[in-house]
Amino acid sequence: MATEAPVLLWFRRDLRLADHSALAAALATGRPVVPVFILDEALEGRAPGGASLWWLDKSLRRLGESIAARGGRLILRRGPAERVLRDLANETGADRIFLSRLFEPVAAARDRDLAHALKAEGVEVKGYNGTLLTPPGTVRTGSGGPYKVFTPFLRALLAATTPPPTLPDSAGATFAGAGVASDDLERWGLHPTAPDWSGGFDWTPGEAGALEALRRFTAGPLADYARLRDLPGKAGTSRLSPHLHWGEISPWRAVQAAREAGEAGKVSAAKADKFIAEIGWREFSAHLLAEFPHITAEAFRPEYDAMPWREDPAGLRAWQKGQTGYPVVDAGMRQLWATGWMHNRVRMIVASFLVKHLLIDWRHGEAWFHDTLVDADTAANVQNWQWVAGSGADAAPYFRIFNPITQGQKFDPDGRYVxxxxxxxxxxxxxxxxxxxxxxxxVLRDAGVRLGSSYPRPIVEHEIGRKRALEALKTIGETRAAGQDA
Incomplete structure (x- = not known):
């Protein structure tokens, strides 16, 4: 153990060493840095889902290897964060803790309480933004309130924020922790067993994997992103969402890479901006949740809490298992289960089917996505589900009902995805x-298809589901419901 008191660097959803403001500040003290990750399943108000835990297991392994290559050791502890940090401060003599802030309301409140409690014991907690382009509350309307519509939010976000300063390379970091007790990651049991359902997860978690995914995207699909992003049978998306969620790459790094590709003439500025807008939507979701914490459990537009949802356990199970009888819906749900991810266009289709055709509460769908997505992010998940349900911010037209037949024909015309x-x-x-x-x-016979046997018949007819949804919308006072298929 170094004779000079170390500082603690508390990793959360910032599992990287580059572009890391809290790490840079910790190194700037000139003291040894003890890196720690705490598995506190109550910290953010809900336990991570199974797919998220799979990703966390792999990402922590890569982070631990990177720290070990710099002469340190990633300390793993499990339990209430305040207690664990107090124990570590006592064990190491550290009087400062550096961290990247979390902005979900429950997590932010816990951070404030933790910082207050530890300060009373002589331990200072210093927080930095390491997960968003800019913290919630920094982008406001002309009247000083939060934005509730995406397009003006995006304009204000990009106009008001600037890239963070270039941080020193962490290659020369002095990490400590060799003499500090650590849990065994294997004993945490984050990787699924009995059964191991992750066999089809084709991902490379960790900082190096994130950088490689960004490189591949900017070198290829970005050039045709505006078109390919809607075609689930094509490799046209960045697949950066889980890397961004776990902070293996900063959102600024992704934005800058797109801009640099545009400036170098590799892609048009408009195509780069389309991808940057998707980063902006992630940001919009985080800012909305921070401003309106009730939206995790209640409708953003309160009249939608009177929606006459149906109790349909059999329909929910059929949706979860990809057995609805609508091929593009079933393809999406099976892709989710097999890979921990689903194409964004298909996410909208399957979500619309659940909340509109089946009239099942969006909260059931959000909970399923939370458990099965490797990129399960509370703010984005809640915002996206409420957007499809019509109850969220900027959810116009609220009466849109995706037709799963025409959506499949339009976005998977050659059937590659299905x-x-x-x-x-x-x-x-x-x-x-x-x-x-x-x-x-x-035709069915020659294709080996036996409806009701080898493949299910539709669990609800499209027109019946559509009309039922429009009637339900009318009951909550939405008189504009002339209805349209998308």
Missing amino acids: RRWVPELARLGDRWLHAPWTAPPE
């Missing part, structure tokens, strides 16, 4: 693929 994830329909021709119940009997 055939991959619903292989029992693989031999069915494009004409019938997205509505197999409309195919003649001989």
Whole structure:
């Protein structure tokens, strides 16, 4: 143990060493830095889902290796964060703790309470922004309130924020922790067993994996992002969302990479801006949750709390298992279960089917996504589900009901996506693929499809589900519901 008292660096959702303000500040003290990760499942108000824990397991391993390469050791502890940090301060003599702030309301409140309690014991807690382009509350309307519509928020965000200063390279960091007790990551049991359902997870968690994903994206799909991002059968998205959620890469690094590609003439500025807008939507979600903490459990637009949701356990199970009888919906739900991720266009389709066609409360869908997505982010998840349900901010037109047949035909016209994830329909021709119940009997026979046996019939007819949803919307005082298919 170094003779000079160390400082503690508390990792949370900032599992990287580059572009890390809290790490830079800790190193600037000139003291040894003891890096620690605490598994406190109550810290953010809800326990991480199973897919998130799978990712965390791998990301912590990579972070530990990076710290070990710099002569240190990542200390792992499990339990209430305040107690663990107090114990570590006593064990090491540290009187300062550096961290990246969390902005979810429950987590932010816990951080404030923790900092107050430790300060009374002579331990200073210093927080930095390491997860967003700018902290909530820094982008306001002309009247000083929070933005509730995305487009003006994005303009204000990009106009008001500037890239953070270049931070010193952490390659020369002096990490400590060799003499500090640490849990065994294996004993945390974050990787699933009995059964291990993660066999199809094709991901490379960790900082190096994040940087490589960004490099691949800016070198290829970014050039046609505006078009390819809506085609689930194409490799047209960045797949950065889990890396951003766990802070293996900063959002500023992603924005700067897109801008640099535009400035270098590799892509048009408009295409770079389209990707940057997606980072902005993530930001919008975080800012909304910080301003309106009730939206995790209640509708952003309060009249929607009177929505006459249906109790339909069988329908919910069919949706979760990808057995609704609508191929693009089933493909998305099976992709989610198999890989821990779902294409963004398909997320909108499957969410609309649950809340509109089945009239099942969006909170059931949000909970399922929270458990099964490797990029499960509370702010983005809640905001996206409420947007589809029509109850969220900037959710116009609220009466939009995605037609799962035409959505499949439009965005998966060659059937590549459906055939991959619903292989029992693989031999069915494009004409019938997205509505197999409309195919003649001989076509189904030749394709080896037995409706109701090898593949389910639709659990609700599109027109019936659509009309039921419009009637439900009318009951909560929305008289504009002329209705339209998307």
